[in-house]
Structures are given as C-alpha cells and as structure tokens.
Amino acid sequence: MISTLRFPKQSYTGWGSIAKLFEELEDMKPSRILVVTDQTLVKIGLVHQYLSPLNEQYDVSLYTDVEPEPSLACAERLAAYAREGGFDCVIGLGGGSALDLAKIAAVISQNEGDTADYLNLTGTRKLKTRGVPKILIPTTSGTGSEVTDIAVVSLEGTKDVVTHDFLLADIAIVDPQLTLSVPKRITAATGIDALTHAVEAFLSVNANEATDALAIKAVELIGGSLMNAVDNGEDREARTAMSYGSYLAGLAFFNAGVAGVHALAYPLGSQFKLPHGESNAVLLPYVMKTISPSCRNKLNRVCNILTNHGEERTEDEILTLFYKLVESVGLPTTLKEYGIPESSLSSLTEDAIKQKRLLARSPKPLGKDEIYQIYQMAFNGL
Ligand code: NAD
Numbered sequence: 001m002i003s004t005l006r007f008p009k010q011s012y013t014g015w016g017s018i019a020k021l022f023e024e025l026e027d028m029k030p031s032r033i034l035v036v037t038d039q040t041l042v043k044i045g046l047v048h049q050y051l052s053p054l055n056e057q058y059d060v061s062l063y064t065d066v067e068p069e070p071s072l073a074c075a076e077r078l079a080a081y082a083r084e085g086g087f088d089c090v091i092g093l094g095g096g097s098a099l100d101l102a103k104i105a106a107v108i109s110q111n112e113g114d115t116a117d118y119l120n121l122t123g124t125r126k127l128k129t130r131g132v133p134k135i136l137i138p139t140t141s142g143t144g145s146e147v148t149d150i151a152v153v154s155l156e157g158t159k160d161v162v163t164h165d166f167l168l169a170d171i172a173i174v175d176p177q178l179t180l181s182v183p184k185r186i187t188a189a190t191g192i193d194a195l196t197h198a199v200e201a202f203l204s205v206n207a208n209e210a211t212d213a214l215a216i217k218a219v220e221l222i223g224g225s226l227m228n229a230v231d232n233g234e235d236r237e238a239r240t241a242m243s244y245g246s247y248l249a250g251l252a253f254f255n256a257g258v259a260g261v262h263a264l265a266y267p268l269g270s271q272f273k274l275p276h277g278e279s280n281a282v283l284l285p286y287v288m289k290t291i292s293p294s295c296r297n298k299l300n301r302v303c304n305i306l307t308n309h310g311e312e313r314t315e316d317e318i319l320t321l322f323y324k325l326v327e328s329v330g331l332p333t334t335l336k337e338y339g340i341p342e343s344s345l346s347s348l349t350e351d352a353i354k355q356k357r358l359l360a361r362s363p364k365p366l367g368k369d370e371i372y373q374i375y376q377m378a379f380n381g382l
Contacts, residue, residue: 003208005255006165008136008147011172013247015240018050018175021091021135025058028133030089032059034082036102037093038066041139044181047093050137061085063105066098069269069276072153072160075104075115082109090134093178095190096143096276099136100151103167107131115153119160121354127164136169139178141229141242142190142277144197144250146172152276158351159266176236176243184230187242188329189277191226194246196280198222199288199302200259201252203295204361211256214248216305221245223306230329259362260287263355264374267348272340281331282338285322286377289315294364323382334381345375 012020025033033054041047042064054060063081067074082090082105092102108115110131117125136146145151149167152159182190198218201211225241232238264287265279274282292299292315303321304310313321327333349372353359359366366374 003210005210006149006168007251008169008172010170011147011174011247013174013244015176015236017173018137018178020171020173021137022053024135024171025054025089028089030058030133032061032085032087033089033091034085034087034105035060035062035091035093036066036078036105037062037064037098038068038095039064041094041098046139046178046181050178051091051093061087066094066101068095068097069154069273070097070101072116072155075101075108075151075153078105079108079115082106088132090132092134092136093139095138095140096145096152099138099143099145100153102134102136103151104162106134107164107166108162115162118162118164119153120163120357121160123162127166130166133170135171135173137173137175137178138246140182140186140190141176141179141239141246142193144194144246144253146174147247147250148254150254154270156270157267157347158270158354174243174247176240179239179243180233180236182233184233185330186275186277187233188226188230188331189275189281190246191222191229191242191277192281192284192326192329192331193277194242194249195219195222195226196261196284197253197258198245198249199284200261200361201249201256202302203291203298203363204256204259205363206361207256211252214252215256216301218245218249218252219302219305222249226329257358257361259358260291260366260374263358263366264348264352264371266355267351268335268340271344271348271351272338274338278331281326282333282335283374283378285319285326285333286374288322289319289377290366290370290374291362291364292318320382335375335379336381340379342379345372345379348375
C-alpha cells in the first residue's frame with residue numbers, strides 16, 4: 001500500500017518560537033507585509049506585544065476585519081483588499097478564523113476570480129498559482145489550521161472549504177505563550193476541537209500508521225492537559241502541551257481527515273453561529289456512541305488514554321465518557337441548552353448530508369437516518 005504524509009514547508013514549535021518569525025523574515029526580505037488578525041487580539045495588546053518590532057523594519061499593513069467563523073463575504077472583502085495592496089508576504093496571527101483568512105489573502109488574491117469560485121462544494125475554478133508566502137501563527141490551541149491546506153468559510157446553512165496544496169503555510173510558528181490569554185470557555189472549546197481532530201483522524205478510514213502515531217500522541221497531550229489549561233490559563237506546562245497537541249492533531253487530520261463530528265458540526269456553526277469548537281463538543285459524545293460498533297478497539301484505546309485506565313467499554317459507557325469530558329470543561333452538552341429548536345433537526349440533517357467528503361471518512365457509514373438520530377440524541381442529552 002502506498003501512503004503519504006504532507007506537512008507545511010517549515011514549522012517551529014515551543015515556548016519562544018515566535019522569535020523565528022524575525023529570522024525567517026530576514027531571509028525572506030519582503031517589501032510589503034499584510035498581517036491578518038482580529039480586533040480582539042489588537043485590543044488585548046497581543047498584536048502589539050509580538051508584532052510591533054516588525055514596524056521598525058518593514059512596511060506592514062494590519063487587517064482586522066476578521067469575523068469569528070468567517071463568512072464568504074468576509075473572505076471576499078479580504079481577497080479584494082489583498083489584491084489591491086500588492087503585498088509580497090502574508091502573516092496570519094490568531095485563531096483558525098484569522099489563519100484561514102490569511103490563506104485566502106495569500107492565495108486567492110493572486111488568482112483570478114473570487115473565493116466562491118474555488119469552494120469545494122460549488123466552485124468551478126482550479127487555483128493556478130501558489131500566491132505569496134504565508135506565515136501562520138496560531139493563538140488558540142484548536143484548529144490546526146497552521147498545518148493544513150484548508151480554509152473554511154461559513155455559508156447559508158453550512159460551511160464550505162477551499163482546499164489545495166497552495167494553502168499550506170510556508171512557515172508555521174506554534175508558540176504556546178501566545179495562548180496564555182485565551183479565556184476559559186474558548187480554551188475549553190478549542191481544546192475539544194483539537195481532541196476531536198485527533199480522535200476523528202485516528203478513527204478515519206484514511207488513517208495509516210503515521211497518522212495514528214500523530215493522533216495518539218495528540219490525544220495523550222490534550223487528554224493530560226486540557227483540564228489544567230481550562231482551570232488555570234497561566235499554567236505554562238498545560239498551555240505548552242495543548243499547543244503541541246493541537247499541532248500534532250492538525251497534522252493527523254490534515255493527512256487522515258476528519259469525519260462525522262465535523263460534518264454535523266458545520267451546519268450548527270453556520271445556522272446557529274455556534275463557535276466551531278462548541279459545535280464539535282456538543283456532538284462528539286453522540287457521534288462516538290453511534291460509530292463505536294465499527295471502531296470499538298480503536299475507540300476503546302482513545303478512552304483508555306483519556307481515563308488513564310484500561311478496560312472494555314460498551315457504547316453507552318463511551319457516550320458517558322465523552323459527555324462527562326465535555327461537561328467537565330464547562331461546555332453545554334445538549335442542543336437544547338443552546339436554544340436550538342427541535343424543529344430545526346431536519347434542516348440540520350439536510351445540510352450535514354451535503355458534507356460527503358467528510359462523511360466518507362467515517363468508520364461507520366452515516367446516512368440521513370443516523371444523522372437525524374445523532375442530532376436528536378444531542379438535542380435531548382443523556
Ligand atoms: P477563532 O479564530 O474564531 O477565535 C475565537 C475567539 O478567540 C475570537 O474572539 C478571538 O479573538 C479569540 N482569541 C483567539 N486567540 C486569543 C488569545 N490568544 N487571547 C484571547 N483571545 C483569543 O476560533 P478558532 O476556534 O481558533 O477558529 C475557528 C475557525 O477555524 C472556524 O471558522 C473553523 O471552521 C475553522 N477551522 C479551520 C480548520 C482548518 O484546517 N483550516 C480546522 C478547524 C477549524
């Protein structure tokens with residue numbers, strides 16, 4: 001069997017790795033840099049703290065019109081801005097929302113047409129050029145966007161992606177100190193997002209031994225540090241483990257793919273504006289219960305790592321374990337708690353079923369009936 005592993009061209013991880021940004025730019029010698037970030041990160045001083053030295057040496061434009069879970073319109077605005085600006089380097093600094101938009105600024109702006117033309121579900125064009133170099137610096141431990149070739153945008157009803165090798169970072173810098181300021185609830189949601197990446201990659205029909213190794217290490221790191229990072233955001237050890245865990249989970253799912261949890265989460269994000277990590281968290285227990293008959297041994301291995309305790313579990317025990325995990329980090333565990341009406345479960349199902357690329361990687365095929373049942377379980381809870 002032939003298998004392959006893809007990575008960004010270069011990545012730096014670890015406390016203080018942000019210093020590598022300046023060394024890399026010395027080599028790159030850009031003349032006009034576009035920094036894509038969000039307004040919160042400017043307000044809390046994070047952008048100034050880490051990027052202000054750039055202004056002494058380079059011509060830098062700061063773009064902060066970045067919505068959480070960015071819409072297609074938000075992506076198009078940025079692509080138009082980047083096209084006008086004549087930049088020769090893009091730096092994305094932020095959570096997955098800013099990093100995904102940075103990819104669009106670097107690539108779409110250098111190709112013909114709009115972002116919409118390159119969407120996976122409805123797009124008709126193929127990207128022709130790689131665009132300008134991009135440096136991606138995450139400030140949450142969650143999406144893994146810094147190591148994937150994906151940019152996600154929110155549409156009416158669901159989400160869609162632009163995905164191409166050209167979207168891969170030239171340089172990814174994953175420095176845990178940039179995550180110290182992430183508030184409790186966002187730490188919890190993004191942390192469960194990273195865990196979901198690792199677990200779905202591990203269970204994916206496209207998994208191989210290398211992605212399994214990445215995914216298992218990520219589960220160990222995230223399982224051992226998420227609670228501490230949520231309880232005490234200043235805990236450097238926990239932030240470091242979460243940061244590296246999220247990075248490894250990103251590499252695992254970039255290569256093996258995510259599946260059912262993400263397919264069902266996308267409609268929650270776009271129809272009800274749930275943050276991506278929270279959409280995953282509220283579905284994770286119910287998807288795991290549903291697919292467990294098709295991946296019992298692997299799923300049990302994940303559970304044993306998370307509980308530090310080896311045993312065989314029933315479907316209901318698996319459900320309870322993930323439910324308690326989500327509850328323990330302080331996130332809602334039912335759709336009811338989000339005020340999502342039961343009457344919307346059919347339209348959520350209609351939109352989830354469109355995510356064929358994601359659903360195809362599920363170890364257990366998920367058709368319309370199973371998807372509706374998962375939303376129903378997630379509506380009612382345990
Ligand atoms: P986000 O980028 O939307 O950020 C959430 C909030 O956290 C924002 O208000 C932001 O300002 C704040 N924040 C970020 N870093 C902070 C810090 N250090 N201190 C204080 N506040 C901080 O959230 P996210 O979960 O990182 O990204 C979600 C987006 O990423 C979604 O659109 C999702 O679909 C996408 N995504 C992309 C990929 C990929 O491979 N490209 C994978 C998964 C998810």
